[in-house]
Amino acid sequence: MGDESKSTDREVNDNFSNPAVSDENARLEPPATRLYKKRWLIVCLFSSYSLCNSYQWIQYGIINNIFMRFYGVNSFTIDWMSMIYMLTYIPFIFPVSWLLDKKGLRVIALVAAALNCAGTWVKVASARPDLFPVTFLGQFICSVAQVFILGMPSRIASVWFGSDEVSTACSIGVFGNQLGIAIGFLVPPILVPNVDDMDELAGHIRIMFYITAGVATFLFVLVVIVFQDCPEIPPTHAQAAARQISPESYSYTDSILRLLRNKAFILLAISYGLNVGCFYGVGTLLNRMIIEHFPGEEVNAGRIGLTIVIAGMLGSLICGIWLDQSKTYKQTTLAVYLMSFLGLVLFAFTLNLGYLWVVFITAGTLGFFMTGYLPLGFEFAVELTYPESEGTSSGLLNCSAQVFGIIFTISQGKIMDSFNTLAGNLFLCVFLFIGTIMTGCIKADLRRQMANQQALTAASACRSDVKDHSDASLLPSTHI
Structure with missing residues (x-):
């Protein structure tokens, strides 16, 4: 036992006294990674101001008939x-994506929170029937x-987060956006009832705008104080490798x-x-769909919208946790897409019952x-585009969504005006079916997962090589 202890001590001392082994160990070891508790605060703060912004996307549409009469x-x-x-x-997505790559998360967060705050205060000044251009300006700033x-x-x-x-x-980041839409479906019909007196209606609208502005201002202050660009030590080997790409080499x-x-x-x-x-x-058109089949049910139209988004938030969290555990990106995406198609078919055929x-x-x-x-x-x-910037790939995805969103909203609205709600929803079902087929054709090339796995394999191999080199340096010299 004593001999084993002396042998171990000698091995440790030799490692420290052998600069070649020490240098090789430093060279071969992968970069350090660390997870910070602040990561949860960052993502929750982002979710909060994303919520405040997305709430305003639907706050006019869900009480479409009331704002039509008011303005x-x-x-x-x-x-x-x-x-x-x-x-x-x-x-705007292309210059903003470029700015995200060049300036980082904090600058983008500050600009987003500041613009959102400014837009809400412009709306506060627009609660009069003759000031529709002002309220449109406020909505434009928020957009x-x-x-x-x-x-x-x-x-x-x-x-900020581990693999x-x-x-x-x-x-969780998307959760805030969805929760904001849910609140946008629920709160405006409650805060702005369909009353006949225009002065009373203006007062209700003004209260709604003031509440939104107060929340937006509070969140802007929090972003200024709390939001940080990135952790000092990267959370994953893939992120560490991405940091090694020099800004000059990135186009x-x-x-x-x-x-x-x-x-x-x-x-x-x-x-x-x-x-x-x-x-x-x-x-966007949910209020029109519900009012067509259930006249006077503005509040329930908002509750149905709330149901859609709350269920979606639950689906998002379950899918996110499942992906982290299973890494089955294509299979999960395809299954959820197919169920989206079937869900819209079911919704379309039961709306008029x-x-x-x-x-x-x-x-x-x-x-x-x-x-x-x-x-x-x-x-x-x-996963498909690593090591390209996440902001760029997400930007292109969202750009595609906005283009199709405009096309579908206008087209579905015109179909509903010319035919009925069922025809408008079936129009969307056709494109969801096409999207399901396209998703099945995607090749699952999970590059980020591969990068993390290669880094871990290399780290394990490096440690074995260093240990073997260290063991070899302790063998006695042989002279022939």
Whole structure:
């Protein structure tokens, strides 16, 4: 026992006294990684101001008929209060993605929170029937803030979280956006009842705008104080490798071109756009669908929208946790996509039965899969495009979603005007079916998972090599 102890002591001392072994150990060891507790605060703060912004996307549309009467405009004009979020995203996403790559998360977060705060205060000044252009300006400013928000969940997940947490973290980031939409469906019909007196109605609208502005201001202050660009030590080996790429060697244009040549990513971008575009269409026109079959049920229209999104939030979290455990990106994405298609078919054929409780159930089923699909698309894209910037790939996905969202919302609205709600929903079902087929054709090239696995394998091999070298240096010299 004493001899073994002396042998071990001699081995340790020789390792410290042998600079060649020490240098080789330092050279071969992979870069250090660390997880910080602050990562949860960062993602939750992001979710909070994303919530405040996405709430405003649907706050006009869900009480479409009330704002039509208050501002004296037609239904299509109020639809544009939601569609402006989609239209603004398309031209601004490329400069914002470039800024995210160059300046990092903190700058993007500050700009997003500041624009969102400014837009809410502009709306406070617009609570008069003759000030529709002012309220549209406020909505436009908030829509620009959204451009700085939508591409961040996957970037925050990659920069701050471990390889077994990224999908869950991305789901939490998307969770805030979905919760905001849910509140946007629920709260406006409660705060702004359909009263006849215009002065009373203006007072209700003003209260709603003041509450939103107060929340947005508080969150902006928190972002200024708390939000941080990245942790000092990277959370994963893949992120450590990404940090070693020098800014001078990175070209945003080349990154875009590489993504456009990635066939799997292009298929995903189109199929993602079809799915999320359908969700935007359903969300924007939900009030019209419900009022057509259930007149006077504005509050229940909001509750049905709430049901869709709450079920989707649950779906997002379950899918995120499942992905972290199983790594079955394509299989899960395809299964959820197929169920989204079946959910919309079910919703379309039960809407005109005359039973609100049935609509609540079918809407919840649709929401669980269609809204739950959102973080799956982000994470699958990051896997297919690593080591390209997460902000760039997410930006292209969202750009596709906004384009299809505008097309589907306008087309479905026109079909509903010319025919009926069922025809409008079946129109969307056709494209969801096409998207399901496209998703099945995607080749599951999981590059980020491969990079992490290679780093771990190399680290294990390096430690074995260093140990073998160290053992060899302790052998006695042999002279012939």
